[in-house]
Amino acid sequence: MLRRIALVLLCLAMLSGCWSRRELNDLLIVLGIAVDWQDGKYLVSYQVVNPNEIATKSNSTYRAPGILYQEAGNTLFEASRALTTRAPRLLYYGHLQLFVVSEEIARRGLSGVVDSTLRNNEARMDYNVVVARGVNAEDILKLYTPLEKLPTYSMQQSLQRSEKEWAPSVAVNMDKMLHLIKSDGQQLVLTGIVIKGDRKKADKRTNLDGFDPAAYYQYRGLGAFKGDRLIGWLNQKESKGYSDLTDIMGSTSLELPCEDKHYTGIEITASKTKIVPKLKDGKLSYKIKLITTGDVVENSCNSVNLVDPSVFPKLEQKATEIIKENAEAAMKWAQDNHTDIVGLGIWTKRKYPKHWKGITEQWDDVGFPAAEVSYEVKMKINTTGTIGNSISPDQKGG
Amino acid sequence: MDKLSNGVITTRQFRIIIVFSLIGDTILILPNIIGTEAGDDAWLSMLLAIGAGMLVAWLFASLAKRQAGHSLVGSALIMAGKWAGGFISFVYMYSFFIMILTLLVEISLFMETQMMHDTPPEAIILLFVIVLTASLRYGLESFAKMSELLFPIFLLMFLFLSFCLLPQAQLHELLPIASNGIMPILKGAFPAFGFAFMETAAILMLVPNLQGDAKAMSKAIRNGFLIGSSFLLVVVFMCIMVLGPEMMSAQYYPTFLLARRISIGNFLERVEALLAFLWIVTVFSKAALFAYALMKGIGEMIGLRDDKILAMPLALMLLAGTVINTPNIANYNMLLTYYYPVYDVYVYLSLPFIQFLLLGLPAVRKKLAKSREEREKHEPISEMD
Structure with a gap:
């Protein structure tokens, strides 16, 4: 009996709450x-x-x-x-x-x-x-x-x-x-x-x-x-390029200029980035592949006829140029300032681990600024929203 | 003679005890150590350790067979006599004792750093030791049954952890493979090999309590090693793919961070305290196994009829020992990383290996068989099925 009482008391004493509880x-x-x-x-x-x-x-x-x-x-x-x-x-x-x-x-x-x-x-x-x-x-x-x-x-x-x-x-x-x-x-x-x-x-x-x-x-x-x-x-352009280069971009807006301050608005719906390093004679070069899909979400350009299939390659071409410009801007900023924010180093490390070991120390100051970069941008525009051409009287169809 | 303390355990329970002992504290401390040594190649280290671990499984299984129904200590005593055998047994007992101390320190440091910062470690250790003592007093059979009961819960929670983290796993964290050469991988594999596999030697103390024939016993050991090591491999993979090698080496308890990372649909999160169940159970199981081994070993050494009277004194020694022996965490981590695995090699690998060789001698075999016959004459109950 004494043992039981002791046990109950012990439980009461020890199980009544946490030591460091904070309500x-x-x-x-x-x-x-x-x-x-x-x-x-x-x-x-x-x-x-x-x-x-x-x-x-x-x-x-x-x-x-x-x-x-x-x-x-x-x-x-x-x-x-x-x-x-x-x-x-x-x-x-x-x-x-x-x-x-x-x-x-x-x-x-x-x-x-x-x-x-x-x-x-x-x-x-x-x-x-x-x-x-x-x-x-x-x-x-x-x-x-x-x-x-x-x-x-x-x-x-x-x-x-x-x-x-x-x-x-x-x-x-x-x-x-x-x-x-x-x-x-x-x-x-x-x-x-x-x-x-x-x-x-x-x-x-x-x-x-x-x-x-x-x-x-x-x-x-x-x-x-x-x-x-x-x-x-x-800046904003470089920042956009950064997002694209590091593959964190999900969706964004692209504005394709046409005549007289009119624009075609594109919504990027998916974007995928791949960076392929190449080591030749101890020199590193990179091929950056940006694969993007998007939709036309806005159009105030009369010259852009959205019911005409042949217009799409032109729009895609324009879009790839802008995407490339952004990416180049970001890359240039990073190389000029000697800091590899893009992560070229990571891709190098994965593909050429042995070579990477030798250049890690000097990477940001020597290796990265000297890296040669080429781009391969692909853009596909899928839809134009719920209408074809806009309601502008100058355009027909839709 | 007390039936419970010489209780009978089934091979299934034996297997589960092995699995828990293998996972033990390893699940808690290894990811940090292995990540610091091997970085993103930690999984290779783990694979290597598992390969070597299966050899250890073979060694333990063969040794268990040669013990011919005696425990590790018992067979050493019969083999080498009172003095030399007593010395070997003492080495085992001492390292078992240190092992339990280590486990208690680990769990208290873990609780202190991650969950109950303001609670004095003594309080945590005291609670842990009380449960340990209760488990010693209730006997091996109830411990084995408890392990059997806990295993499905453990499995369920482990699967929950793994599946919830699957969306966050990034395969490319595993790359590049072996970029720093073979040395870091070996350096990572060594502690993994020590903590998980060699230290499981304590199961050899349970051989006399085991039901079933030698074949079933070998199978249980082999399967236990396989199952336990696959859990560890999954944990290491998850740590690398979800946390990355940097976090793995920066955080003392990466597995806990894994549990923290779970976030599904912004509502299934903050479950880490629940999942702490996983390693508390495994650490407790390992500690209980070693405590049994210790209690039983001392009992056999000094020829006690009922070794349960040792439970209380042992508990007090453990309590005092842990409180006195808790070093600071930097010191402790260095001990664990660089010294403990070497110690493991001596006590849990070399010594059992030598014993394995000696037990193979025909003269020793005869002695063992004879002593077993004698024992069975006295207590036919121990082989009851």
């Missing part, structure tokens, strides 16, 4: 982290959920959906713990969505900044990383966004959506970033984010008064890294 009301759920470099210290901004505000059923109390806590520290951990002097709860990283670094930090090197979140067992590796361009990283998290109450969610969704449907941005999550920084053969690229409009109004609720928000965020340009340091920005 929901002890947590500050971090959605976004922004890191700036200020006076030789990290200035870390945490955007945390204001649970009352995002609950759908509760009455809105006209408070912000999130709270921005900010603290400076020599390490990110110091900053996060210093927060307890003014926040009632402890940070929880399990739902982190967006990690914003300032341009200055990106130029100084990313490794130090991301290290603490990598070590943290709460943080998952699926949050996206972006670079604040032209603004402080903290400003990105102080923005009222329409539709989605939580700006970080809005930004994360927009980033992923635009990677898929628009092409000149890439949704790099921590996982992929680590992979690109650590492995040789391809350099890291992160998308830049800017705040447009009236920045003073951005963190006021009035930002959303009216149809047109006074301030809004926008992804613009890709920041190319060498190692873990940012070295420059690609």
Whole structure:
């Protein structure tokens, strides 16, 4: 009997809960982290959920959906713990969505900044990383966004959506970033984010008064890294070329010019990239095959007769030229700046592992800029939407 | 004599115990080590280790046959006498003890880094040891039945893990094949060979409890090795194809990261805590197997009628030993990568091999057979079917 009582007591004592349990009301759920470099210290901004505000059923109390806590520290951990002097709860990283670094930090090197979140067992590796361009990283998290109450969610969704449907941005999550920084053969690229409009109004609720928000965020340009340091920005054309070259492009828009500022709009529906390295007499050359299919989705050109089968090869020809131009622009930028963001190195490594070993060290500075690249672009246009020719009186058929 | 402690296990249970022991802690710690050494050729290392492992399976099966119904320790005692045999047995017992300590440290470090950061490791180890002790007290038979019961659940969860990750697997991560030559592959294969295959030597302690003839026993060992190693091969493949060699070598517990990666339709995710069941079960099984081997070995060495009285003292020694012996993780990883496999070769491969040769001598064979006859006269119950 005594044994039984002891057993029951032991169970009660030991099985009553987790040792390190943290209930929901002890947590500050971090959605976004922004890191700036200020006076030789990290200035870390945490955007945390204001649970009352995002609950759908509760009455809105006209408070912000999130709270921005900010603290400076020599390490990110110091900053996060210093927060307890003014926040009632402890940070929880399990739902982190967006990690914003300032341009200055990106130029100084990313490794130090991301290290603490990598070590943290709460943080998952699926949050996206972006670079604040032209603004402080903290400003990105102080923005009222329409539709989605939580700006970080809005930004994360927009980033992923635009990677898929628009092409000149890439949704790099921590996982992929680590992979690109650590492995040789391809350099890291992160998308830049800017705040447009009236920045003073951005963190006021009035930002959303009216149809047109006074301030809004926008992804613009890709920041190319060498190692873990940012070295420059690609423009939109180059960014598009980058997406195509690295085979992350899913869908995008192409505009084929015709006479007098009229365009034929093409939606790319599928795109496949293959890079074939060739080693001859110790010199590397690459054949890049871009195979694309698309549809005509818009046409304001009278000269383009969409019911005529012979028009299609012409359109396809024009499209391939643009695709090639984009790709060449991206490649030229990368070669001029000595950073292999395209990943020619990876293809080389796969095909010529022995040769690759000898040139790995000097690849970005010597091998890559000297690589000869030729293109083979194929484009197929399938459909023209639900109509043939447009409703312009000058065109017939359809 | 207590029937349970000398319990009878079927060849099927034996096979499952082997499978669990083979997967054991290997599933948790090996991907990191093998990935660091061999990079994207880790799967080649694993294949190589499996090849060598099947030779070990053959050795263990033949040794088990030559033990003629005695345990590893028992046959050594009969073969070499009280003193020399006692010394051999002591080496086995010591390494079994260290093995359990290692497993306990591993599970506590894992729980601490990945799941319960603020919980003191002592608490985790204590809970683990309590379950271990209970399992020792209940006896081999209940442990074997528990393994049999857990295996289908394990299988189901393993398949769940593999299938959910299939969409994320990228074949090209396996390329290029053997780009850095054969050395890194060998370096990766060695710890894999040690952790998974050699350490399974503890199963030889269960030979006297085994039901069925020698042929069925060899078959169980061979099949157990085959099944267990195919699980490990799948894990290594998944780690390379889903995580890539960089993540594999950067993260201490790549398999846990694999479970974290599961994300299907944005709703089937964050299941890693559930899947942690996989390695907790296998690590526990391996620890329990070694604990039995240890308890039984000591019992035979000092001639105890009932070795269960050893359960509590052993548990306390393990508890204290683990708490004292937990090094920092860098130290620990270096031990695991560079020193433990070598140690494995001495204790779990060379020693059993020598014993295998000696047991083949006609004089020793006679002794073994005689001692077995005597034992059967005293306790005819142990061969009950």
